[in-house]
Amino acid sequence: MKRILKYIRRYVPLYGVAIAAMVISVLLDAMSPQITKRIIDDVIVGGKMNLLMKLLLGLLGIGLGRAVFQYTKEFIFDFAASGIGCRLRKDLFDHIQTLSVGFFDSHNTGELMARVKDDVDRIWDACGFVGMLILECTIHTCIIVFCMFQISPVLTLIPLMIMPLIMFLAVKLENGLGAVYDKISEETAEMNTVAQENLAGVRTVKAFAREVYEIKKFKSHNQRFYDLNMEQAKLVARYQPWISFLSKLLSMLVIVAGGISVIQGKITIGALGAFLEYSNNITWPMEIVGWLSNGFAAALASNRKIQAIFAQEPEVKEISKYDCLERLDGAEITKDGRMLWKEEAAEEKKAKEEDKEGQKQGRIQFKHVDFSLHGRRILTDIDFDLLPGKTLGIMGMTGSGKTSIVNLLQRFYDVSSGEIKVDGVDIRSLPLSYLRGKMAVVMQEVFLFSDSISENIRMGNKERIRWESVEHAASCAAAHGFIMKLGQQYDTVVGERGVGLSGGQKQRISIARAIAKERPVLILDDSTSALDTETEKEIEGQLVQLENSTKIIIGHRISAVRHADEILILDHGRIAERGTHQELMEKKGQYYQTYLVQYGSLEA
Secondary structure, three states, X not given: OHHHHHHHHOOHHHHHHHXXXXXXXXXXXXXXXXXXXXXXXXXXXXXXXXXXXXXXXXHHHHHHHHHHHHHHHHHHHHHHHHHHHHHHHHHHHHHHHHOOHHXXXXXXXXXXXXXXXXXXHHHHHHHOHHHHHHHHHHHHHHHHHHHHHHHOHHHHXXXXXXXXXXXXXXXXXXXXXXXHHHHHHHHHHHHHHHHHHHHHOHHHHHHOOXXXXXXXXXXXXXXHHHHHHHHHHHHHHHHHHHHHHHHHHHHHHHHHHHHHHHHOOOOOHHHHHHHHHHHHHOHHHHHHHHHXXXXXXHHHXXXXXHXXXXXXXXXXXXXXXXXXXXXXXXXXXXXXXXXXXXXXXXXXXXXXXXXXXXXXXXOEEEEEEEEEEOOEEEEEEEEEEEOOOOEEEEEEOXXXXXXXXXXXXXXXXXXXXXXXXXOOEEHHHOOHHHHHHOEXXXXXXXXXXXXXXXXXXXXXXOOOOOHHHHHHHHHHOOOHHHXXXXXXXXXXXXXXXXXXXXXXXXXXXXHHHHHHHOOOEEEEEOOOOOOOHHHHHHHHHHHHOOOOOEEEEEOOOHHHHOOOOEEEEEEOOEEEEEEOHHHHHHHOOHHHHHHHHHHOOOOO
């Protein structure tokens, strides 16, 4: 709760004003029956017609006052709760962004979305509408009971006996509804998942003639959803009539007992009217107490889930930017602790100077690297030295550890032993933003955002990449031709995750995105698997011309790596073979056998 209280403290003065407005509003509400009492006793019974206008104006003033203070109260509570929810959601999202890739291996997207959206919303409600009603119900009940006691302590016993019964039934109803709501929520998620999977994979469904099976599966979930909603309706039908009956019974008992007291001269008829108005006004807090308690309990549960996320720390520890600033000639630190890169012109000037001195950027060294994940050995004794401007090819069977090398190079994970250096510096001594900023990566799984093609290509550095660079990168990736045939060309908005484009088209846009970033290190992780041979050759020809980029090319095809300066063949996380294309062919090992499988003969 400490974190939530930290957010609440920022709004304590506003909450104070809101609670004051709430108390005034409830007091005005409590004054209304007193004016009703005066109208009955003094005007109707006593005949003092000169008081009627003043009393009516008093009722009007109370109505206007309540409207103003109710609005003030609700606006301030909403304003404060919105601020708390907004800051909490931002801090939670920011924290999730700092966590290492290993965290996302064990937490699915749906779970994290529930924490960021639903759980924050429940806390938002508890700090706003639900919290406001809990306070208002408490203040309202105390003040109204006090006013009733002032009129007749004996009559006050009637609502004090009926109110716990109404509260008991309301809690029973809300607890039952809460359990059903949870089941409905789960069933809704499952039904939506079934529908989403079916619609997303409609081609697969039709290709395997699975329409009847999918309809039956959806129908079963739909029936379950119907049954749960009927259960909800039955619960309301079981308890709500009793709550209404007790409310009416309360009014009837007050009228009967109060009428006897009026006859006996213990209270006036105006006092009875006021008491009846109070009794009708005290039942609503009891009717919603179950809903409020469930809402507050849900907020506490959500807070525990959110705090569990905040308690997570990144497995990959990032070095302080100040500790390594002397290593980063191309960066500066602002007063608020942020790292800013110098303008591209200065960076290009520095790169040219380094080129003259023969100190190009992009040297990558793996020194006897071992890597284990979740107790399983992934890589063993990976050792290579890739000089600036050179190309390294990596091949191996599925699961041999090829992509793990890329993950370690970007510090998605840390090595179990050994070290990785970029330009002679251990990557654990560099800020993650700086390290990853030196690389342009084409992932094995292509991800495109629901945005225009040009924006997807410029994603690597939107502030720096100009339009000319976008077109040039697309041409290098053999994407310019098909982009120009689209309706809006580079302004064409692709669907979610690139829906509407073929696998090869998405890969080419992803390659263009990496080329446009213009970084010293270019990594292509099985990036041409969906391309035809001619397009692959065209892209390879363009990549060869990027002489200033150090390239790591991971692939299953010989054609993707055969021109590399060195080729590594991985087998169960170890380097089984290494050398140039010609050297590996002469060894007649795994690489040679793969060549024969793919080409059929040496002359191919």
